[in-house]
Amino acid sequence: MERHVRLQVSGVVQGVGFRPFCSRLSAEIGLRGSVRNTSAGVAIELFGDPEGIDSFIVRLQTDCPTLGHIQSIAMVLDERITEADVSSFEILESGSPGEGNALFPPDIATCPDCLRELRDPRNRRFRYPFTNCTNCGPRFTIIEGLPYDRPLTSMAGFAFCERCWSEYNDPVDRRYHAQPVACEVCGPRLSLLSGDGSPLAEGDEALRECTRALAAGEIVALKGLGGFHIACLPEDAPVLRLRERKKRPAKPFALMIRDDLVAEGLVTLSPYSRQLLNSPRRPIVICPHKHLSGISPYVAPSQDSLGIMLPYTPLHHLIMEELPVLVMTSANLSDEPLVSENGEALAKLKGVADLLLVHDRPITMKIDDSVVATAGKRSILLRRGRGYVPHPVMTKREMPQILAAGAEMRSTFSLARGRTIYPSQYIGDLKQLDSAIYYEKALRHFLKLFDLRPTLLAADLHPSFACTGIAKKVIGVPENTLLVQHHHAHMAACLVENGFEGMALGIILDGTGLGSDRHTWGGEFLLGDARTFTRLGHFQEAPLPGGDRAVLEPWRFALALMERTLGQDAARSMAEKLWPERKHIFEKILSTLDAAPLTSSSGRLFDAVSAILGVRAEVSYEGQAAMELESAAKDYAEPAPFEIREEGGVLILDWKPLVEWLVAEGLHLGPGKASSAFHFGLAEALSDVALELSRRTGVRETVLSGGVWQNKRLLSLALPLMERKGIKPLIHRVLSPNDECVSVGQAAVASLHWGVKPA
Numbered sequence: 001m002e003r004h005v006r007l008q009v010s011g012v013v014q015g016v017g018f019r020p021f022c023s024r025l026s027a028e029i030g031l032r033g034s035v036r037n038t039s040a041g042v043a044i045e046l047f048g049d050p051e052g053i054d055s056f057i058v059r060l061q062t063d064c065p066t067l068g069h070i071q072s073i074a075m076v077l078d079e080r081i082t083e084a085d086v087s088s089f090e091i092l093e094s095g096s097p098g099e100g101n102a103l104f105p106p107d108i109a110t111c112p113d114c115l116r117e118l119r120d121p122r123n124r125r126f127r128y129p130f131t132n133c134t135n136c137g138p139r140f141t142i143i144e145g146l147p148y149d150r151p152l153t154s155m156a157g158f159a160f161c162e163r164c165w166s167e168y169n170d171p172v173d174r175r176y177h178a179q180p181v182a183c184e185v186c187g188p189r190l191s192l193l194s195g196d197g198s199p200l201a202e203g204d205e206a207l208r209e210c211t212r213a214l215a216a217g218e219i220v221a222l223k224g225l226g227g228f229h230i231a232c233l234p235e236d237a238p239v240l241r242l243r244e245r246k247k248r249p250a251k252p253f254a255l256m257i258r259d260d261l262v263a264e265g266l267v268t269l270s271p272y273s274r275q276l277l278n279s280p281r282r283p284i285v286i287c288p289h290k291h292l293s294g295i296s297p298y299v300a301p302s303q304d305s306l307g308i309m310l311p312y313t314p315l316h317h318l319i320m321e322e323l324p325v326l327v328m329t330s331a332n333l334s335d336e337p338l339v340s341e342n343g344e345a346l347a348k349l350k351g352v353a354d355l356l357l358v359h360d361r362p363i364t365m366k367i368d369d370s371v372v373a374t375a376g377k378r379s380i381l382l383r384r385g386r387g388y389v390p391h392p393v394m395t396k397r398e399m400p401q402i403l404a405a406g407a408e409m410r411s412t413f414s415l416a417r418g419r420t421i422y423p424s425q426y427i428g429d430l431k432q433l434d435s436a437i438y439y440e441k442a443l444r445h446f447l448k449l450f451d452l453r454p455t456l457l458a459a460d461l462h463p464s465f466a467c468t469g470i471a472k473k474v475i476g477v478p479e480n481t482l483l484v485q486h487h488h489a490h491m492a493a494c495l496v497e498n499g500f501e502g503m504a505l506g507i508i509l510d511g512t513g514l515g516s517d518r519h520t521w522g523g524e525f526l527l528g529d530a531r532t533f534t535r536l537g538h539f540q541e542a543p544l545p546g547g548d549r550a551v552l553e554p555w556r557f558a559l560a561l562m563e564r565t566l567g568q569d570a571a572r573s574m575a576e577k578l579w580p581e582r583k584h585i586f587e588k589i590l591s592t593l594d595a596a597p598l599t600s601s602s603g604r605l606f607d608a609v610s611a612i613l614g615v616r617a618e619v620s621y622e623g624q625a626a627m628e629l630e631s632a633a634k635d636y637a638e639p640a641p642f643e644i645r646e647e648g649g650v651l652i653l654d655w656k657p658l659v660e661w662l663v664a665e666g667l668h669l670g671p672g673k674a675s676s677a678f679h680f681g682l683a684e685a686l687s688d689v690a691l692e693l694s695r696r697t698g699v700r701e702t703v704l705s706g707g708v709w710q711n712k713r714l715l716s717l718a719l720p721l722m723e724r725k726g727i728k729p730l731i732h733r734v735l736s737p738n739d740e741c742v743s744v745g746q747a748a749v750a751s752l753h754w755g756v757k758p759a
């Protein structure tokens, strides 16, 4: 007797060489049958020895291709048969699209095999900048729909040459069914354009000209995988010119570095950072900057670290052969989204780039480089983009289809269905019109790609967020809308990511978010689960003078904190010492302070400390004051003081003792030691808060979320302090702690309010 089974495999199983893998495995075990892509994943039919089939199923999971990830294997048929009219194992054409549940991989860095060919003068793909295979190359950025097959990618317009076609159709070739397969003869080509768009060179000549121009100090826009970069040498003159042209005075630029060896001369590489840098995701990794690295100080002004990445496309590898280090920053103007189309690049980068190196493979969906910082062996995702998207977050419970609209500043959206939440890539600040357009385009793209039609909407409490409006425009009038409080969404995202379903405490620290009481929250101590929460405490509130201006001018909130701590006269005279050039406006601010809105923001507290210590009183990008404060910290073992007290059953973390200490002692110690004491003192105070709340509630699991937790110094200090007190911190792993995670949390909260099916 023979056995006949049909398997339905879901997960990341398309575009990763999964079908050739099935073909090899069946040949090895001696089974017959077929495999094909479906829009729900991969369908496998097997005929043969019963035990052989069992071992096939086991090895499907244990030997799965590196880039693949099996989510589930469902046996839809299992029968005994006497004979079957099947004599071989075949890879069949894709089935017709149905309910789309398939996952596909992110864009993957060039693999070692392709790299070898790229450098081999005898190979027909020698120096071909678009080479790729089943194990590497573009995916997310070229897909237009599922199933993942060439006609539904931006490679549809490139007809295979004979040799590529035979590789594509040969089950033992490493390019078998690799959708973006191409070569010099049939594939995408490079062109070098002048700043005003006139063609200068084509193909390899374009590449060589571009490298020569970079070496001569020119600024070049390069079309990459997810969009354009702007590249130049990391030297004073080109970097200053780029800052001037890009209207970006201080925000750090990332560097692309040829390899580990070159990186070691510039930054301190921990084994974990090295591993992240070299991973197929190839994120930008933030590493401590070595002195005398030779990198211009204008690359990352007032920062003790550099964001570096290794080349991740063949084009990058070819350029970096000539130039070991290049500034490689997203091509955009100030806070706009990055540029991804050739025409758009010419229009928007006019006057920024001297030259443009473009190609004719369209980018279907633009995406920024991901940025990761490390604290020990932990990754802190600062921006989730290329290499990570569209990997989903898996949940323990079934969910209806939900669209979660996210937050405003670091916006993302999320789509939920079944046990899967698909978070979008980082989109940006929706106050920028172009970001709002990008948001809408990405949302429509995700809906089409995953074949979703959500009628349930989860959104922020804030009545005027652009994302909520765009979401409604795209899906129509929702059947039901749930408004989710911002910090509760942070907490729920972290709970879902950690698969934790019980009650937890939350220490949610960020800039601002609208609270349930209509106040501006931002330093919150919560108790709850992914369904509901109560606010057990918060940072001491203070007036935020100047509204949005307070974000750009941290000295304003610093003045308010000093007034609340020292009284008006002492605050005024201290402010006159600290910021004499702004003397003329102090009186007006102080006299209207009582009318300013109150906030418990912890992010603004970091800004204010930075302003008082003379690190940064005004900023040119959000978070600058806090980042520079963290960078300034020098080792100093004393904690700055905070007070924890109770007011009407609510726990208050008060910064008044801190402010007193800053003006009395901190200023004498200098910004390095005082910043260190501030971080240490706050970490200690937060661990005491967690301990106190844990005593009161019996709950030990504590979620740490919110943009402030991107601060690696604070996180590295707080985690061991909390653990020593018996607290179990829950932190983000695959999502960013900043507002990018809010949409995932909104989806999680809403799913528990609407029709939960039992787990």
Ligand SMILES: [Zn+2]
Binding pocket: 110, 111, 112, 113, 114, 115, 132, 133, 134, 135, 136, 137
């Ligand atoms: Zn490859």
Ligand SMILES: [Zn+2]
Binding pocket: 160, 161, 162, 163, 164, 165, 182, 183, 184, 185, 186, 187
């Ligand atoms: Zn070809």
